[in-house]
Amino acid sequence: MAQQHLIVLDLDGTLLTDEKVISDKTKATLQKAREAGHEVMIATGRPYRASKLFYHELGLDTPIVNFNGAFVHHPLDQNWKTVHKPIDLKVVQEVVESLNREQFENLIAEVMDDVYVQYHDEKLLNIFSMGDPKVTTGDLHQYLKDNPTSLLIQAKESSVPGIRQYLADTKAELIDHRRWGDPFPVIEIVRHGLNKAVGLSHVAKDLGIPRDRIIAFGDEDNDLEMIEYAGVGVAMGNGISQLKNIANEVTTTNNEDGIAEFLIDRLHI
Template structure:
């Protein structure tokens, strides 16, 4: 009999197809894994409000890692020790004040599931509207009063390297930042030291599952630490080269049931 494993799933580009759904084969395989006594959890850069639909679709009962590790909680257990590691408001204010107006299109700060948007933009608001958050529009310096879980700078291709160099030169001990490429250039900022591996280690310890029995799936640079941490780190076929270089295994793409292929083989499902 295979010992209980912890299966960790990134969402976009991993668990979800390009149509943002869980395929029938992958869903069936994950449910079979749960029935066999394995634990299944989500670790995503998304906020909880934009990931809970998939949490409930899979019938999960585990903690979830959101905001790339900056927010870890248990949706079904209020007594579980929630971990929220936001950025200091003062640091965010300094970053915002350092930006020239021609360097960015918009700014978005999230305090868990509350959204603060500098400039009203229907396209941007559509992206952040999943889960029906409370949205405040206006200058962040006037409306943002709490330490934010994350800050997003919607920039332009020309300015991204300049902004990231400034952040690296002046705020390296306080914040970490990553680049999104889709649907437009975005720099995501979280508190220094926050990544999915930090959240995963917290959950794995709580569940009593050692690293050698963790199977984690990802596709992007925000999965690097998690894939490196897991006993079996799996890069999706559609994943970036850097992730494939450090992964223990490379599977098929998110549109080809890559997750199911590995689990059926590894866990003898």
Template sequence: MKEHLIVLDLDGTLLTDEKVISNLTKDTLLKAKQAGHQVMIATGRPYRASQLYYNELGLTTPIVNFNGALIHHPKNPMWKTIHTTVDLHVVHDVVESIHKYEYENLIAEVMDDVYIHREDDGMLEMFHMGSPNILLGNLTQTLLQNPTSLLVHADDANTPIIRKHLQDVHAELIEHRRWGAPFPIIEIVRKGLSKAVGIDHIAKEMGIPRDRIIAFGDEDNDLEMIEYAGVGVAMNNGISELKNIANEITLSNNEDGIAKFLQERLKL
């Protein structure tokens, strides 16, 4: 069988709800690699919070982090890193403009530096993975360089209100997507970025055409990736919007959905 590129979202997709890779899914992915297929990760997480799983699977491929804002190769320093940031003045405008809405916190990330707007034990716990540098304080005063991404933590009731505001006021400059776990989060990156942009760049470097890309996802930030892939697969636990555009729907992240699909599709 010809070489395929298998693209994996992490939370709600590759990882179970306990944030681990099941034994069956891991074994199946290792078999796929042994059969000559390529396996890569595309996630909204920074690399420091995805490195554990990258290493667990023994990957040697580039990775997409921050939903396409960072495209790099952890194993090959000669591979050109693409890091696309949000203009600082745009971030400050967004911060000022959403104060009239109810939200829990704001977080900006500059690679492995994390800026948290309000002191928040839950956020500190969420961002501890990989031991980043964490700075607390008003982002308009502490954030002095273009960030990789800006995160808005808001509850489920206020998230759509804030997203509508972002679309109405800032649509020409930013993209915004929703995470479902571990908190409801709106992630903001530069306009034009998505996981699909990163995957397209990597696939072309590898010489693998779109019709041989199999991508798995579950959330709002996977929409472009699932639509782009030759075979876009939604997890059964995924949002309805993703299932509606996916080529296939597999079992949930807690039911080895990735493994079962690949075993059948790639004859593993």
């Protein structure tokens, strides 16, 4: 058998087409890769409840990286050592208190699969209701009692740079933050030092697969560390230029079976 590889898939803009589905060709190619002895896993910014559909659709039996590395677990193995690294509640409260009400439109905190929303917003809730979480609406100060896995600040486009600058100036040792691509301006905050590469290294070690045999696919800035960490980091054709610049390879877009095209060529499956 050819050397075993670990194939790592981001979801949005990578494994999923713009219609949020896995194409037949990509699904069939990943199945062939698994039949050939390769391991396949997901590493996403999404919570598990919003990624388990695709985990089961691919028939995976590997650990999964959720919340950009803040939560790493094995959906099928209760004994697997779960990693959950939330943000200190006190830090979140300080961030929330420091925000000028003019700067932001909403705040969303997620404690694993429980969602806390500051202001009721149907459009926002549609995005976060996937997987049917318990949703609490109201003042985060009052309702949020646990350390959250992530905090999202939905802000006006013009306010995003200022908020991020403030976070960089005052909380750099405690939290990391990123800008979401779509569907509206959102700053995502997780505990400092966490990213997909940290979660991926934990899983790769467990599977006994070295870095040089990891093939990772991504498209956004939350994939940068993972693409750099992997032996073969692959940027999607629709990916941001920053990612393409550091990737080992660039494949076709998420709507053109980019993952399948690359794996067929590289692994001869």
